[in-house]
Amino acid sequence: MDYLKESLAGGVGGACLVIVGHPLDTIKVRFQTMPYVQGQPPLYTGVVDCAKKIITKEGFGGLYKGMLAPLLGVTPMYSLCFLGYNFGKKIFTDESTYRNQNPSDLFRIGLAGATSGFFTTPILAPLERLKCILQIQNMNPPIEGQKRFKGPYDLGIHIYKEGGLRALNRGYCATNLRDSLASVAYFSVYEVLKRKFKTTETGGLAGVVGTLCAGGFAGMANWVPAIPVDTLKSRLQTAPEGKYNGIRSVAKEIFTKEGYKNGFFTLYRGIGPVMVRAFPANAACFLGYETAKKLLY
Secondary structure: OHHHHHHHHHHHHHHHHHHHHHHHHHHHHHHHHOOOOOOOOOOOOOHHHHHHHHHHHHOHHHHHOOOHHHHHHHHHHHHHHHHHHHHHHHHHOOHHHHHHOOHHHHHHHHHHHHHHHHHHHHHHHHHHHHHHHHHHOOOOOOOOOOOOOOOHHHHHHHHHHHHHHHHHOOOHHHHHHHHHHHHHHHHHHHHHHHHHOOOOOOOHHHHHHHHHHHHHHHHHHHHHHHHHHHHHHHHHHHOOOOOOOOHHHHHHHHHHHHHHHHHHHHHOOOHHHHHHHHHHHHHHHHHHHHHHHHHHO
């Protein structure tokens, strides 16, 4: 029964996260996939510039392009995320782990968090591919004969017909690596700050603010180890068929073309919109999760 309640509460939290965070996720993907041309200014100079250009060219709805795919998958995905974390907690932690929170305890909490990545990837990997392609298809003027997709279903059918399940799941291992690394930081930071802010002991507005802060900072910590892998994953998933054979070949191309210094910055390209998005989106996620848990328990 605990597993079911954790799953339901996680689904509520995930829906809150997508609705609040998707516009900045679109900006993140545009940053990550914009072409680098030596000697020419970048297509976007910052978060505000990117948002203005999207709204001017595509309308406000352009910021929500591709949202249907993660929204349709977010309830089962976040259900599995929190289910996976709860499952990992049973394996790696006990009550004293959360009470003491010394370095070895945080390591065990991190392992419990990493477990969630193995639960979410089967759903998230194909949805991520659909989302990323839809988010960038309007970056450049249409080429004659090039197909424009109306939504995730239209795109999913096209990819499946072209290359089957393997094509639909391109970037599966990269997605798993990103999410497992991210979840180590995500749940560890949340548990530490949750205890620091005493969200379970403080009622009313103070408890809500504590949960929002703990969730927001956990969301920011989540992306520190994940953003380089996420950049490689986005490029792999949106590239023409056969261009790359994995994220290692994506990384090799980046460092070969741009050098090590620029290549490093490229891996962290989009960190601005990621961090701007991470706080409110994950604050909403954990508030939704904790509120749903209270109602269910």
